[in-house]
Amino acid sequence: MPTVVRIAVVGAGSAQFSLGLIRDLCLTAELGGSTVVFMDVDPDRLATVATLAARYAAEMGSDLRVERTQEREAALAEADFVVNTALAGGHGREEAERALLDQHGYHRGLHPAEGFFHQYDLMREVARDVERLCPDAWLIQSSNPVFDGCTLMTRETGAKVVGLCHGPFGGIRELVETLGLDPGGVAFEAPGVNHCVWLTQFRYHGQDAYPLLDRWIEEESAAYWSRAEPAYGETQLSPAAIDLYRFYGLLPLGDTSRAIWPEAWWYHLDAATKRRWWPPFGGFDSDAGWARYLAKLDGAVAAIKAVAADPTARVTEAFPPQPSGEQIVPLIDAIANDRRTSLLVNVPNRGALAGIPDDVVVEVPAVVDGGGIRPAVVSPVPQRVMLGAVLPQWLAMERRLAGFLSGDPRYLMQVLLAEGRTRSWEQAEASLDAVMRLRGNEAMARHYGVAGGGSA
Amino acid sequence: MPTVVRIAVVGAGSAQFSLGLIRDLCLTAELGGSTVVFMDVDPDRLATVATLAARYAAEMGSDLRVERTQEREAALAEADFVVNTALAGGHGREEAERALLDQHGYHRGLHPAEGFFHQYDLMREVARDVERLCPDAWLIQSSNPVFDGCTLMTRETGAKVVGLCHGPFGGIRELVETLGLDPGGVAFEAPGVNHCVWLTQFRYHGQDAYPLLDRWIEEESAAYWSRAEPAYGETQLSPAAIDLYRFYGLLPLGDTSRAIWPEAWWYHLDAATKRRWWPPFGGFDSDAGWARYLAKLDGAVAAIKAVAADPTARVTEAFPPQPSGEQIVPLIDAIANDRRTSLLVNVPNRGALAGIPDDVVVEVPAVVDGGGIRPAVVSPVPQRVMLGAVLPQWLAMERRLAGFLSGDPRYLMQVLLAEGRTRSWEQAEASLDAVMRLRGNEAMARHYGVAGGGSA
Numbered sequence: 001m002p003t004v005v006r007i008a009v010v011g012a013g014s015a016q017f018s019l020g021l022i023r024d025l026c027l028t029a030e031l032g033g034s035t036v037v038f039m040d041v042d043p044d045r046l047a048t049v050a051t052l053a054a055r056y057a058a059e060m061g062s063d064l065r066v067e068r069t070q071e072r073e074a075a076l077a078e079a080d081f082v083v084n085t086a087l088a089g090g091h092g093r094e095e096a097e098r099a100l101l102d103q104h105g106y107h108r109g110l111h112p113a114e115g116f117f118h119q120y121d122l123m124r125e126v127a128r129d130v131e132r133l134c135p136d137a138w139l140i141q142s143s144n145p146v147f148d149g150c151t152l153m154t155r156e157t158g159a160k161v162v163g164l165c166h167g168p169f170g171g172i173r174e175l176v177e178t179l180g181l182d183p184g185g186v187a188f189e190a191p192g193v194n195h196c197v198w199l200t201q202f203r204y205h206g207q208d209a210y211p212l213l214d215r216w217i218e219e220e221s222a223a224y225w226s227r228a229e230p231a232y233g234e235t236q237l238s239p240a241a242i243d244l245y246r247f248y249g250l251l252p253l254g255d256t257s258r259a260i261w262p263e264a265w266w267y268h269l270d271a272a273t274k275r276r277w278w279p280p281f282g283g284f285d286s287d288a289g290w291a292r293y294l295a296k297l298d299g300a301v302a303a304i305k306a307v308a309a310d311p312t313a314r315v316t317e318a319f320p321p322q323p324s325g326e327q328i329v330p331l332i333d334a335i336a337n338d339r340r341t342s343l344l345v346n347v348p349n350r351g352a353l354a355g356i357p358d359d360v361v362v363e364v365p366a367v368v369d370g371g372g373i374r375p376a377v378v379s380p381v382p383q384r385v386m387l388g389a390v391l392p393q394w395l396a397m398e399r400r401l402a403g404f405l406s407g408d409p410r411y412l413m414q415v416l417l418a419e420g421r422t423r424s425w426e427q428a429e430a431s432l433d434a435v436m437r438l439r440g441n442e443a444m445a446r447h448y449g450v451a452g453g454g455s456a
Numbered sequence: 457m458p459t460v461v462r463i464a465v466v467g468a469g470s471a472q473f474s475l476g477l478i479r480d481l482c483l484t485a486e487l488g489g490s491t492v493v494f495m496d497v498d499p500d501r502l503a504t505v506a507t508l509a510a511r512y513a514a515e516m517g518s519d520l521r522v523e524r525t526q527e528r529e530a531a532l533a534e535a536d537f538v539v540n541t542a543l544a545g546g547h548g549r550e551e552a553e554r555a556l557l558d559q560h561g562y563h564r565g566l567h568p569a570e571g572f573f574h575q576y577d578l579m580r581e582v583a584r585d586v587e588r589l590c591p592d593a594w595l596i597q598s599s600n601p602v603f604d605g606c607t608l609m610t611r612e613t614g615a616k617v618v619g620l621c622h623g624p625f626g627g628i629r630e631l632v633e634t635l636g637l638d639p640g641g642v643a644f645e646a647p648g649v650n651h652c653v654w655l656t657q658f659r660y661h662g663q664d665a666y667p668l669l670d671r672w673i674e675e676e677s678a679a680y681w682s683r684a685e686p687a688y689g690e691t692q693l694s695p696a697a698i699d700l701y702r703f704y705g706l707l708p709l710g711d712t713s714r715a716i717w718p719e720a721w722w723y724h725l726d727a728a729t730k731r732r733w734w735p736p737f738g739g740f741d742s743d744a745g746w747a748r749y750l751a752k753l754d755g756a757v758a759a760i761k762a763v764a765a766d767p768t769a770r771v772t773e774a775f776p777p778q779p780s781g782e783q784i785v786p787l788i789d790a791i792a793n794d795r796r797t798s799l800l801v802n803v804p805n806r807g808a809l810a811g812i813p814d815d816v817v818v819e820v821p822a823v824v825d826g827g828g829i830r831p832a833v834v835s836p837v838p839q840r841v842m843l844g845a846v847l848p849q850w851l852a853m854e855r856r857l858a859g860f861l862s863g864d865p866r867y868l869m870q871v872l873l874a875e876g877r878t879r880s881w882e883q884a885e886a887s888l889d890a891v892m893r894l895r896g897n898e899a900m901a902r903h904y905g906v907a908g909g910g911s912a
Contacts, residue, residue: 247866247869248866263874266873266881383858384858384862384864384867384870387851387854387855387858387867387870388855388870392851392874395843395847398843399844402839402840402843406840408840410703410840411840413703414840414843417722417876418848418876420874420878422876423879424722424725425722
């Protein structure tokens with residue numbers, strides 16, 4: 001008999017995300033009869049998502065129940081799992097911030113763009129609500145920044161938090177496809193902190209597969225990089241990723257090569273530099289790459305709207321029922337049905353990754369079942385990678401969190417002063433001041449006790 | 457009855473240092489009859505020092521015995537204490553390196569100037585010799601870099617190592633004199649790592665003395681900073697130190713404000729910037745300040761030579777028998793005579809300073825007696841100082857040491873890439889290459905497996 005659970009989705013307005021979740025749930029018979037509560041502050045998007053999800057379940061013959069609410073409290077009441085996918089302020093505010101910082105010498109802004117306030121504040125609120133309203137629920141953090149956010153939530157609340165990120169799987173898929181390997185023969189391990197993970201183990205049919213990568217670099221990378229249309233993601237086998245591989249001796253996995261800006265700032269000096277390292281467009285987070293991403297997103301939204309507007313359309317045709325590859329539903333299944341499995345999670349370290357404090361959230365494989373989530377003690381990340389990449393990421397995260405928790409903007413100055421593209425104290429100060437004055441950052445400016453919020 | 461010990465001084469050619477040591481020993485009756493063995497590779501300087509020291513002891517009516525040798529092994533045989541004050545290559549090579557790096561965008565070179573190879577190699581050799589020849593001896597590390605060197609020696613050998621630095625005492629003296637306080641009423645604590653220590657406690661007659669500093673800043677600092685002739689040291693109450701105090705909430709003590717270059721790089725962009733923060737000359741390590749320092753050193757050497765050349769001169773007149781304020785002889789006295797005292801030491805952390813690994817050498821007060829050196833568990837350094845200054849110093853030290861221990865120059869690239877004044881990967885690479893090719897760096901280039909050593 002299937003286990004019936006109640007799953008709350010916070011920030012469910014992303015139809016792509018929410019339909020992906022429904023699809024995976026419909027494909028998991030052992031969770032049949034469960035309830036999904038979609039919650040979003042935007043009533044129109046919420047209605048679209050909930051209606052499409054209900055249609056999807058009906059078309060699949062699933063007895064999943066779909067509810068919707070604009071109230072977080074109502075969504076969380078009696079939830080067994082809470083999926084937090086909310087992005088405070090959406091992409092618009094981030095884009096304005098990037099454009100502003102560009103004028104101050106930080107091409108494409110600071111990384112992570114979600115930092116400093118809005119997401120932290122929202123994440124902490126969600127975790128506090130979980131602690132209060134459904135303390136036994138697992139809080140599955142899906143939106144970024146997973147590293148900062150999960151560390152913040154587990155330190156500041158008693159909520160059971162786990163961060164999930166699909167980046168490593170996208171990376172490994174791109175690697176496997178590009179090298180022409182049979183996915184079934186590949187095994188890997190890539191520990192670290194979210195968006196800074198390193199391929200410490202990479203085997204193909206039991207043998208070390210790094211020599212296959214070396215041969216690809218030698219023989220095929222040049223042609224790969226000169227293609228007019230970039231491969232999926234543009235990231236995993238970019239010149240930047242291979243350059244980091246040469247420097248560190250391990251391949252950075254998934255988003256790592258582009259996401260470790262504070263430590264690998266020299267790839268991000270300007271648009272031309274980004275194009276050199278992520279040809280031909282400059283990568284996912286470049287001007288051109290991001291525009292392509294948003295256009296793709298718009299296309300997906302338009303497709304969803306078209307289906308939503310036509311009650312006779314079959315949702316399962318627009319979104320064929322194939323597993324998404326996301327780990328959210330497998331994690332819920334493993335815990336709810338006490339079905340032991342291994343997943344890649346972001347949880348407090350507790351000794352799993354050597355050299356990182358216990359209360360910092362690391363990304364490691366874990367054993368998951370009804371007993372909870374136990375991170376695996378992985379083989380250490382080599383010293384050169386720890387000193388050059390992982391520990392600086394940790395320090396930068398601690399500065400951002402300490403700034404948020406204390407409300408002391410001097411921590412944010414520390415973040416900026418340690419950014420490799422900062423040329424003077426004055427530049428850092430002016431940039432921070434400008435960000436605080438940006439429309440939409442009123443609450444942030446108040447939090448840090450400085451002038452701001454549309455005042456300039 | 458005094459305890460008779462054998463003290464070996466490695467790198468004893470500095471007459472100022474060695475005469476200071478003799479002077480302190482002559483003033484410590486409880487060590488009467490002990491033997492000092494001066495060792496240096498330079499026979500002329502060695503002869504001068506040993507002769508002057510013997511004359512000093514005779515004039516003082518002390519029964520200290522003075523020996524000399526050019527052989528380290530001979531000096532260390534049966535030593536109870538080994539004082540290492542050697543600077544590999546002397547100031548000349550360092551100056552050439554600074555001039556070279558200046559051309560590559562690093563005004564006055566990289567910090568610490570003693571890093572990367574020469575001093576590490578020498579320190580490790582000395583520690584290995586101590587381990588082999590006099591394993592029960594205490595190795596007192598006096599020359600820089602104390603932080604890197606003591607961490608290296610304690611990790612790589614079984615020698616009992618303690619680093620001593622007079623910087624904090626110079627700093628506290630300058631502070632006390634400038635604020636017009638009675639030194640006897642002042643108590644302080646300034647933990648951290650060598651050259652990055654912070655005044656966590658500062659009391660005057662039992663009361664918090666920070667308000668006295670605040671009043672001085674408000675009322676007297678402007679006049680102090682506009683003086684044509686800088687105060688002693690130019691460091692402790694410089695605009696840079698007070699700026700850091702405002703930023704961190706604690707006063708950096710002694711050499712800290714100028715020594716934490718990698719983290720406070722914005723004070724060191726060029727000569728004009730340095731003059732602004734360390735008026736009027738730009739501080740001890742500026743072009744002008746360093747020239748003054750070397751001239752002062754030359755003057756002292758000339759004075760010493762004049763006394764040495766005149767057998768009828770009284771050495772005790774040129775160097776009046778007052779305690780130097782150095783901790784070396786008090787430490788020897790405390791251990792040899794089992795006289796419990798409190799000293800400021802650099803030893804492996806072992807939990808004394810929260811947030812720093814156990815095998816990293818920290819600068820903390822310690823209880824010292826015949827039982828050895830026990831670091832005191834100090835109150836934590838505030839998070840803002842740890843994240844902004846102490847932990848980055850630790851990371852940079854680990855990169856330098858890992859580079860030295862592995863011979864992998866990519867660690868040195870990490871050091872340069874994290875330097876706030878580095879503008880591009882190419883700049884870092886060209887700078888490292890130039891340093892390796894510098895005459896005198898042949899062994900370093902071989903160690904790192906790169907081209908170098910006068911090859912350009």
